[in-house]
Amino acid sequence: MYVYGPVPSRRLGSSLGVSPIPAKTCTYTCVYCQLGRTTDLTSVRQSFYKKEDILDEILARGRDSQFDYVTFVGDGEPTLCKNLGWLIEKTRKNLRARTAVITNGSLLFLEDVRADLKHADVVMPTLDAGNERTFRTVNRPHRNITFDVMLHGLVDFRHDYLGQIWLEVMLIKGVNDTEEELRSIAKAVDMVAPDRVYVVTPIRPPAESWVNPPAPDNIIMAQELIGKAMPIVDPESGKFDLEEHGDARQAILEIGSRHPLRLDQIAEIESAYCVSGIVGQMLRDGELIRTDYRGETYLLPGHFLRGQSNHAKERRLAK
Ligand code: SF4
Incomplete structure (x- = not known):
């Protein structure tokens, strides 16, 4: 299944998601990634699936659903x-x-990536660092991608592209939230000249257990130093579209593999299917794992344990 949702999005309203790549296939393995560590770290573009199959599914789902955007996002x-x-x-x-x-x-x-994206209405790139060292610490890119190469790609895209660029900066406590780091990010953001800048913080369980959101003062400092920056620190609200899923178990696993679910969201899914006790059974069977992050409990699909360090596995299994 390549298409999911519509799901609530903090920036796009209601979003019909399309994932044209296999899970956890990425050019980065970010410390804050909500999908866990990348298992296929690559910089080579490929046709992973038959394009006609993906399009058929987008059109079928798109004709049946109400949404604000079709969003190409990928589990990577x-x-x-x-x-x-x-x-x-x-x-x-x-x-x-x-x-x-x-x-x-x-x-x-x-050039071919810039040409591919030129027909999209909105492109939402990430820029979490203003220098090579922090880029390597936060995003842990494939060895072919340096900070300068990445930044100049963004600048070149801005020159060619007539649509909206909404840049996203993820702030992590003690890593890229100091004044010095924020000033270097601000300089890089100015070079890209995006239409909007969103400052975000980790809200769901990250790939690395030491990742934490910055203190409120540092978020305010980011807002002051980075031109146009708008902070988004609250979780999204809104309901998931459950029509495409056969039953509650399938819905929890499929939505949860792209969008870690809070307990209240899982309870809503159970109630939509008029069932109870499914979650307890899934936890006992290892299909779901429980983890806590910032005072919220999340249930993640068991396969999230793949690609985790032994420490992280033990931490999650112990809960
Ligand atoms: S956060 Fe995005 S870019 Fe970073 S590893 Fe996860 S999928 Fe890749």
Whole structure:
């Protein structure tokens, strides 16, 4: 299944998600990633699946659903999909829908990636660092991607692209939230000249257990130093579309593999299917694991344990 949702999005309203790549396939393995550690770290673009199959599913789901954007996002980096430009063009033409791409921006140095994204209405790249050292600490990129290559790709894209660029900066306590780091991020952001900048903080369980959100004062400092920055620190609200899932178990596993679910969200899914006790059984069977982050309890699909360090596995299993 390539298409999911519509799901509530903090920036896009209601978003019909499209994942054209295999799970955890990315050019980065960010310390804050809510999917856990990347298992296929690559910088090579590929046709992972038949493009016609992906398009058929987008059109079928798109014609049956109400949403604000069709969002190409992936359980990893969507620009690794060689057919992304074709999929965006066909989606726009056939559904007359607005399209967005959530990308880490690492491959924008490639001309074919910039050409693929030029038909999207909104492109939402990440920029979490203003120098090589912090880039390596936070994003842990594939060895072919340096900070300068990534940043110049973003700058080149800005020159060519007529749509909206909404840049996202993820702040992590003690890593990129000091005045010095924020000033270097601000300098890089100015070079890209995005239409909007969102400052976000980790709200769901991260790949590395030491990742924490900055103190409120540092978020305010980021807002002051980074031009146009708007903070988003609250979780999204809104309901998940459950029509595509056969039963509560399938819904919990499929939505949860892309969007770690809080206890209250899982209870809503159980109640929508008029069932109870499913979650307890899934926990006992190891299909779900419980983890706490920032005072909230999340239930993650058991396969999230793959790619975790032994320490993280033990920490999660112990809960
Ligand atoms: S946060 Fe995004 S860019 Fe970073 S590893 Fe996860 S999927 Fe890749």
